[in-house]
Amino acid sequence: MLLFGLFLLLSTLHLAFFIYNPAQRANLYFTLYTLAVATSFCCTGFLDEVQRSDVRLGLDILSYVALQTGGVLAVHALYCLFSVRRTAVYYGLWLVNGLSLALLTYGHGLSWYPTVAFMVLVSAEQLRLTVGAMQQTRRAVGIIAVGFAIALVLLVLFGFLARFHQPVLQMELLSVPVHTLLTFPAFLSPVLAISLFLARQFALDSRLLKIKLNQVRLLSEQTLTQQREKQVLLAQQNEMLEQQVQQRTAALQRTLLHLQTTQDQLVQSEKMASLGELTAGIAHEIQNPLNFVNNFADVAVELLLELKEGPVQALPAPDKEYAHELAGELAQTLEKIQTHGHRADAIVRGMLEHSRAGTGQRELTNLNALCDEYLHLAYHGLRAKDPTFSATLTTDFEHNMGVIELVPQDIGRVLLNLFNNAFYAVQMRKQQETKEYRPEVRVKTRRTANTVEVVVRDNGTGIPASVVEKIYQPFFTTKPAGEGTGLGLSLSYDIITKIHRGTLRVDTKEGQYTKFTVSLPVGQSSEVPAEHSIR
Structure with a gap:
């Protein structure tokens, strides 16, 4: 009856969440899930008060139907919460649910084993969906994963003890039977974990709504500010247009000046090209007389050498010495002519090299x-x-x-x-x-x-x-x-x-x-x- 009261309270809480935010349909399915489980525990709680065996049997079957159907509704709620497309596993759970209830109703000597096995499958599927959501970096999904993991472990342990060590379930620990210590948290931990997760989501949605309200307020203030700025801009429009006209006029003047400068540069470039051609022509004209100067300077040096070795030797001693002195000075003069002639020749060759x-x-x-x-x-x-x-x-x-x-x-x-x-x-x-x-x-x-x-x-x-x-x-x-x-x-x-x-x-x-x-x-x-x- 304690579980009945808790699940009924949680059902009311999820129904309130759904009414507040109908877009989150997972709350509707969690409401149905908790209501079904509450019905199951309500039927189980009244079994000891019913004397008629047919009524007791009907309440017992209704309890299992509500419990198993609630488990499938919880899986459906998780598919909706995590936005996962329903697969063959989901429809298979409905099929297994029907088979389990049929075995429970018409099977002899099976007791509640089919229900325990089915709830283990349901807890495993819930845990799989939760782990998948965690891998997609869904925040705070670990809360649900812990709840389902606890339920799965406790149900498996309960089924194992019921099958192989049933007397252990009847033992009391801290004045509470072992089967109660196993089933109570096994049924309660998943729904509490889901409720905590959805409560957290509800709190985040409320906080987000406050943030959006603040944003709306800020946008309203910005709109008023923009209207004031528009009024100021309209007042300054004429002045800005006048400034733009002045700027464009100045830009046109600069463009005109640039064109004039470019024209001057083109003229200067043509002058430089003409100067190069003129330089090449002058260099060619200088080359010919310069060749004559260099050639005749070489010939004069040879003639002077023949003069010193020939006729000068036949002169008298005083005249001979004077003639040698004049020939030496003449040789130095011709040597300078040769040096500067070759230098001028190199300059002309350089001018031709650069101009061609x-x-x-x-x-x-x-x-x-x-x-x-x-x-x-x-x-x-x-x-x-x-x-x-x-x-x-x-x-x-x-x-x-x-x-x-x-x-x-x-x-x-x-x-x-x-x-x-x-x-x-x-x-x-x-x-x-x-x-x-x-x-x-x-x-x-x-x-x-x-x-x-x-x-x-x-x-x-x-x-x-x-x-x-x-x-x-x-x-x-x-x-x-x-x-x-x-x-x-x-x-x-x-x-x-x-x-x-x-x-x-x-x-x-x-x-x-x-x-x-x-x-x-x-x-x-x-x-x-x-x-x-x-x-």
Whole structure:
């Protein structure tokens, strides 16, 4: 009767949960389950008060029917609670329930064994569903699992003692029969565990509802705030539109200025191209008379040597000595003519080399020597324009560099452009800062198994972060109009990436330094496609 009262109370509690939250249909099935079990214990409690045997038999059968059917309803409630699709196991329990009740009713000498066996199956299925829910990280499902585990163990122990050690069940422990100590918690632990779990869910739902109410209140406040902000925005709309018109006008003016600057740069680029052609023509014109000067200087030296060995020997001693003195002075003069003639010839050859288009043919080249040559060429070129300029040239060349297969004219253009930019940057910073600043340009080469690198670093003005991404774009330059075409780094990037399949990286900090790293792969084919040759 105590179990009857407890299950009736729990049935009322789950019914209240269902009425409060009809969406949770598991509470309805738990209500039916606890009500059925309460009915079972009610029938069992009144058996001793009934004298008629047929009524006692009917109450006894009703008790088992209610108990077993309640167990299947509990399984159904768990399927609903854990949102599990009902399988053949569920329908099999209904079938076994019918068979068990038939054996209980019409079987002779089986007593309550079919009911105990059926309740063990029901507890096992309940435990399986609960463990499955735990594996899906369902929170607090362990409470139900513990309740079903206790029920399963106690029912199995009860069935074992009833079958093999029945006198033990009649023994009393703490003035309570052993069978009561086993059956009481076996029936009560699952339903208490389920009630605790659902009570916890009810509390969480209530807390969630409070949170949602707070959110609704906050949303209402936000809506009022947004309405006020809209009023303020409407008041500021005219002013904002006027500012936008001014900004767009300024943007158009900047665009126009940029177009004008680009036009100036294009004009300057054409001038530079024409200057290159003019330089090549002048160099060709100078080459011919220069060849005559060099050739006749060589012939004059030979004639002077014949003169000293021939006619001069026949002169009288005083005249002979004077003639030797004049011949010596003339030989020194011719030697200087030869030296400066060959120097002028080298200058002309260099002008022709820089003005003519590259062949695009890869050659085995000493990269260290190429870097050193163009470094000094760029430095002396700047000093020719500004004799007061001076900078420290620091080189760190790889000793085991060897020869590299590349297009020397194209790589020379890249190096010359990088060196010119570096010297321009340190020159600009020298003009801006005090005498304590020391301009320096560093060149380093390194070779690995697959690549060679040339690093050009200066301690000049650096590149602003806002334009770093644009430096490889054609016609983009940070120099004033007339001092840069905006094509140097663009052509250099194409030479390195498209022709030599390498990379050109920049690392800079405004006002401190700029570092360009040219990385070229080693072992490419010796031929370059004609369409990739940059003239």
